[in-house]
Amino acid sequence: MRLRPWSRRRAREAELDAELRSHLEMAVQDRVERGETLEEAEAAVRREFGNAGLIKEVTREMWGWMWLEQILQDVRYGARFLRRAPGFTSVAVLTLALGIGANTAIFSVVDAVLLRALPYRDADRLVTLWEDNRSGNHPRNVTSAANFLELQSQAKSFEEMAAFFDMRLNLTGAGEPVAVPIQVGTTNLFTVLGANAMLGRTFTAEDGEPGHGNVIVLSYGFWQRQFGGARDVIGKTVALDGANVTIIGVMPADFKWFIKENSRSGQPPELWVPTRLRQARGRYLSSVGRLKPGVTLAEAQAELNTIMSRLGQEQPEYNANMGVTLVGVREQLAGEIKTPLLVLLGAVAFVLLIACANVANLMLARAASRSKEIAIRAALGAGGGRIIRQLLTESLLLSLMGGALGVGLAMWGVAALVALSPPNLIGSEQVGVSLPVLGFTLGVSILTGVVFGLLPALEASRTDANEALKETGRGNTRSRRSRRARAAFVVVQIALALVLLVGAGLMVRSFTRLVAVDPGFDPKNLLTLRVQLPARKYKEDPKVVNFYRQATEQLASLPGVRSVSLANYLPFYTGLGARTAFTIEGQPAPAPDKRPSTDVRVTDENYFRTLGIPVLQGRTFTQQEATEDRHTIVISEALARKYFPGENPLGKRIAVTMMENPPMNEIIGVVADVKYDKLDAEAYPMVYWTLPQLTYSEMTLVVRTEGDPLALAAPARRVIQSIDPAQPVADLRTMESWVGESVARARFGTLLLTVFACIALLLASVGIYGVTAYTVTQRTHEIGIRVALGAQASDVLRLIVGHGMRLALIGVAVGVGGALLLTRVLGTLLFGVSPTDLATFISVASVLMLVTFLACYMPARRATKVDPMLALRSE
Amino acid sequence: MPKKTPYRNRIELLQGTLDLLILQTLQWGPQHGYGISQAIRVNSGEVLQVDTGSLYPALHRLERQKAISAEWKISENNQQVKVYRLTANGKKQLANERSRWEQLSEAIGHALNPQKKESEV
Numbered sequence: 004m005r006l007r008p009w010s011r012r013r014a015r016e017a018e019l020d021a022e023l024r025s026h027l028e029m030a031v032q033d034r035v036e037r038g039e040t041l042e043e044a045e046a047a048v049r050r051e052f053g054n055a056g057l058i059k060e061v062t063r064e065m066w067g068w069m070w071l072e073q074i075l076q077d078v079r080y081g082a083r084f085l086r087r088a089p090g091f092t093s094v095a096v097l098t099l100a101l102g103i104g105a106n107t108a109i110f111s112v113v114d115a116v117l118l119r120a121l122p123y124r125d126a127d128r129l130v131t132l133w134e135d136n137r138s139g140n141h142p143r144n145v146t147s148a149a150n151f152l153e154l155q156s157q158a159k160s161f162e163e164m165a166a167f168f169d170m171r172l173n174l175t176g177a178g179e180p181v182a183v184p185i186q187v188g189t190t191n192l193f194t195v196l197g198a199n200a201m202l203g204r205t206f207t208a209e210d211g212e213p214g215h216g217n218v219i220v221l222s223y224g225f226w227q228r229q230f231g232g233a234r235d236v237i238g239k240t241v242a243l244d245g246a247n248v249t250i251i252g253v254m255p256a257d258f259k260w261f262i263k264e265n266s267r268s269g270q271p272p273e274l275w276v277p278t279r280l281r282q283a284r285g286r287y288l289s290s291v292g293r294l295k296p297g298v299t300l301a302e303a304q305a306e307l308n309t310i311m312s313r314l315g316q317e318q319p320e321y322n323a324n325m326g327v328t329l330v331g332v333r334e335q336l337a338g339e340i341k342t343p344l345l346v347l348l349g350a351v352a353f354v355l356l357i358a359c360a361n362v363a364n365l366m367l368a369r370a371a372s373r374s375k376e377i378a379i380r381a382a383l384g385a386g387g388g389r390i391i392r393q394l395l396t397e398s399l400l401l402s403l404m405g406g407a408l409g410v411g412l413a414m415w416g417v418a419a420l421v422a423l424s425p426p427n428l429i430g431s432e433q434v435g436v437s438l439p440v441l442g443f444t445l446g447v448s449i450l451t452g453v454v455f456g457l458l459p460a461l462e463a464s465r466t467d468a469n470e471a472l473k474e475t476g477r478g479n480t481r482s483r484r485s486r487r488a489r490a491a492f493v494v495v496q497i498a499l500a501l502v503l504l505v506g507a508g509l510m511v512r513s514f515t516r517l518v519a520v521d522p523g524f525d526p527k528n529l530l531t532l533r534v535q536l537p538a539r540k541y542k543e544d545p546k547v548v549n550f551y552r553q554a555t556e557q558l559a560s561l562p563g564v565r566s567v568s569l570a571n572y573l574p575f576y577t578g579l580g581a582r583t584a585f586t587i588e589g590q591p592a593p594a595p596d597k598r599p600s601t602d603v604r605v606t607d608e609n610y611f612r613t614l615g616i617p618v619l620q621g622r623t624f625t626q627q628e629a630t631e632d633r634h635t636i637v638i639s640e641a642l643a644r645k646y647f648p649g650e651n652p653l654g655k656r657i658a659v660t661m662m663e664n665p666p667m668n669e670i671i672g673v674v675a676d677v678k679y680d681k682l683d684a685e686a687y688p689m690v691y692w693t694l695p696q697l698t699y700s701e702m703t704l705v706v707r708t709e710g711d712p713l714a715l716a717a718p719a720r721r722v723i724q725s726i727d728p729a730q731p732v733a734d735l736r737t738m739e740s741w742v743g744e745s746v747a748r749a750r751f752g753t754l755l756l757t758v759f760a761c762i763a764l765l766l767a768s769v770g771i772y773g774v775t776a777y778t779v780t781q782r783t784h785e786i787g788i789r790v791a792l793g794a795q796a797s798d799v800l801r802l803i804v805g806h807g808m809r810l811a812l813i814g815v816a817v818g819v820g821g822a823l824l825l826t827r828v829l830g831t832l833l834f835g836v837s838p839t840d841l842a843t844f845i846s847v848a849s850v851l852m853l854v855t856f857l858a859c860y861m862p863a864r865r866a867t868k869v870d871p872m873l874a875l876r877s878e
Numbered sequence: 879m880p881k882k883t884p885y886r887n888r889i890e891l892l893q894g895t896l897d898l899l900i901l902q903t904l905q906w907g908p909q910h911g912y913g914i915s916q917a918i919r920v921n922s923g924e925v926l927q928v929d930t931g932s933l934y935p936a937l938h939r940l941e942r943q944k945a946i947s948a949e950w951k952i953s954e955n956n957q958q959v960k961v962y963r964l965t966a967n968g969k970k971q972l973a974n975e976r977s978r979w980e981q982l983s984e985a986i987g988h989a990l991n992p993q994k995k996e997s998e999v
Contacts (some may be wrong), residue, residue, distance in 0.1 A: 018950075018960065021958060021960070022934070022959075022960045023930075025912070025953075025957055025958060025959045025960070026910075026930065027913045028957060029912040029913075029953075029955075029957070029959075030908075030912060033916075034957065051930070052929050052930050053929070054931075057931065058930055058934060058935075061934075061935045062934045062935045062938050063930060063938075064935070065935045065936075065938035065939040065942060066938060066942065292989060402894060458929070479961050524933045704898065757990075
């Protein structure tokens with residue numbers, strides 16, 4: 004029973020007072036009885052007795068729960084102090100809330116993306132597996148079924164290996180026909196991942212066998228949306244591309260398995276379909292393996308490389324110069340977002356440090372104005388440790404209030420982050436202010452409180468009671484030391500702000516370069532719509548060709564349409580395109596790993612006109628060539644430049660390996676390069692075919708409109724459904740939105756970094772303003788004397804602003820050094836800008852100097868208005 | 879700024895001895911804090927001056943250890959005083975501390991005069 008009610012406590016305090024009082028009285032009485040006067044006796048007893056306050060405190064400590072009592076006392080006292088200074092408190096709390104809130108928001112994303120446990124058993128043993136295409140300089144290439152089966156049967160480092168690929172299929176039999184992103188996987192996929200169904204079951208080995216009924220497993224989200232979360236879906240039959248499939252399971256809500264890299268649909272799968280791999284050489288598979296316990300990634304990698312180089316010797320035309328790349332599954336999933344996320348985490352840490360420096364400066368200024376109060380407390384028996392504890396309690400109170408407000412800001416911030424973030428960048432449903440995030444915030448708040456509170460507290464505890472009580476507020480060692488500390492804080496703030504601003508400046512420059520890149524076509528006023536014809540219904544190629552011929556002609560006859568075309572993959576399509584090797588007629592066959600390679604697009608006679616791709620040489624397809632195979636092709640400038648340097652490619656013939664025994668095709672034209680994948684990548688060589696030459700059942704139609712493309716969305720959908728009412732339409736959107744999406748990641752990162760840099764600049768300028776304003780008040784007396792001695796307003800301005808600018812210069816110098824070291828981490832995120840870009844550094848430094856100047860100028864102006872008589876009398 | 883020795887250190891220095899002296903004083907009957915300090919002073923031939931800043935923390939600590947108990951009484955001069963008395967627990971503690979003290983002082987005596995010890999043997 005160490006904790007007693009407060010009433011007991013109060014009674015005990017009163018008892019202690021009475022006990023000590025009776026002691027004093029008895030001592031005085033004794034002395035009076037020995038013949039001293041009452042006054043003499045009382046004085047002597049007090050001298051003997053010593054510091055009553057301290058005696059009480061030490062005695063109270065014997066009661067055993069002093070620490071709690073003191074903390075509560077400190078908290079009460081601190082709260083009272085903060086209430087008495089509402090301006091100081093709200094500025095400090097707001098500043099900290101900004102810093103802590105930004106950290107909490109970014110950390111909640113870091114937690115969801117990089118830290119949280121993955122929904123797979125022993126996830127640290129899971130690796131994705133790619134072919135390392137060394138001659139193509141593509142370390143994460145998709146693998147072929149033949150190679151996957153070889154690796155699977157020969158590798159000893161793995162418990163099990165599964166292969167999968169994404170695609171889209173049309174789902175009918177459950178409401179409106181929809182094109183659904185699906186994942187086709189070997190039947191052991193869920194076993195390898197160690198994930199079980201929430202409802203029903205996942206695949207068994209028999210599910211992939213021919214003769215067994217087709218089955219599918221639903222994702223939780225799709226089950227909710229398409230089937231309303233009905234538990235009786237198990238056993239139900241729906242149609243995928245016209246084939247009946249039975250639903251056998253539903254995965255849990257937290258399960259997701261989507262490897263964005265090399266995904267052909269570019270979208271998380273809504274359902275899973277089992278497959279059985281056959282020996283085939285086309286490369287299209289992604290793979291995942293579970294390492295045996297104790298086997299390291301490097302060991303497994305070495306083993307697979309050995310197997311792969313043996314395959315390369317056995318089948319050089321197919322596997323020469325190939326290796327295997329293994330990637331830990333967490334690394335793979337975090338992928339492209341990891342670096343920007345860590346950069347942002349660093350940025351918000353900087354913002355918080357600036358906020359800390361601001362609040363520390365505020366505290367120093369407060370401590371100076373409280374030095375008398377603190378001196379009195381020291382004189383009344385508060386030890387140095389006790390005063391430090393008291394002031395630290397105050398700063399912790401501030402930081403915890405800032406943290407609480409910061410969590411509120413972060414909740415709002417996370418919602419904004421998720422809303423603004425490009426699709427599929429972060430698993431939005433999983434990002435939130437969770438328990439670990441709150442733990443992080445609490446930790447950061449406490450750390451923050453200590454960081455900004457310790458120096459002012461130490462400073463205040465050094466108060467010499469005699470000096471402080473005598474002092475008139477000027478010229479003593481204490482305020483000199485505080486002044487130096489304040490100057491140091493300003494320098495640190497400016498340096499940190501400069502680093503952030505340089506980072507943001509580089510990102511902005513990089514982004515403006517990126518969006519200024521000419522994509523090679525005109526993306527304005529273009530509408531896209533993807534159509535995937537079910538293979539079962541459109542078995543023969545002419546049927547497919549005929550459907551698309553009808554579709555393009557009818558779309559072209561819509562009012563407001565200029566022209567219509569189509570392609571298997573339009574520019575900035577998010578999925579995996581087609582790339583393959585080719586041979587040039589009349590040239591000796593190069594070594595297998597040195598064969599020329601090209602991307603392939605399948606299209607029609609209107610493509611280049613519709614997209615606005617300039618024709619550089621020769622001609623494009625005729626309508627005859629687009630309706631029947633005449634073995635003619637159009638190539639891109641990059642292909643011509645790379646493989647026909649200094650020659651006229653027209654009339655030359657090449658064979659593109661998109662099929663067994665590829666025919667020789669004649670080059671009839673050369674068109675300008677188009678950025679098909681990314682604006683920041685060089686255009687890859689490209690071959691254009693027509694649909695009859697290589698028939699794809701999945702094509703994206705593209706419509707050049709007079710006005711707003713979306714106005715034609717509904718009529719365009721009606722056209723498709725008038726040809727085939729069961730045919731769903733997907734990706735009905737503008738071409739500009741595709742281009743925008745391709746730079747969305749860069750835009751998002753740039754936006755966030757810029758926001759944080761602006762917060763940093765704001766906080767730093769508030770800090771500089773505050774310190775200068777404080778200096779002006781401190782030096783009013785001195786300024787008064789200077790003015791009385793004949794100093795002009797300009798002299799006073801020069802004095803005050805000069806001081807601030809000197810600090811700013813030092814801060815900029817330190818910041819430039821830091822930025823030179825730190826912007827290197829941005830290297831991979833920048834496009835067309837060097838991390839040490841001189842123009843950025845100069846403009847950022849100038850902006851910062853200008854802001855500092857303004858922040859100093861405003862208080863300095865006030866200093867010029869000092870009335871010497873008033874200033875001198877104020878002492 | 880002159881360096882002050884915190885009170886706490888002084889208590890710790892004296893702790894064992896002061897506790898012993900307090901318990902010994904209370905063996906002769908209940909007494910208040912002032913009375914205890916006077917008794918120690920007188921009984922030590924005016925040598926030991928008990929510091930108030932050590933006495934009250936020690937009393938409150940002993941009370942918490944249940945070696946002594948306290949109650950409020952009216953003194954001869956009609957004052958409210960807090961009077962401490964030895965508990966059964968305290969008596970045991972006194973016996974223990976006495977014998978420890980005797981061992982200690984004997985040992986210190988030997989350590990300070992080793993030759994004498996040799997010559998006696």
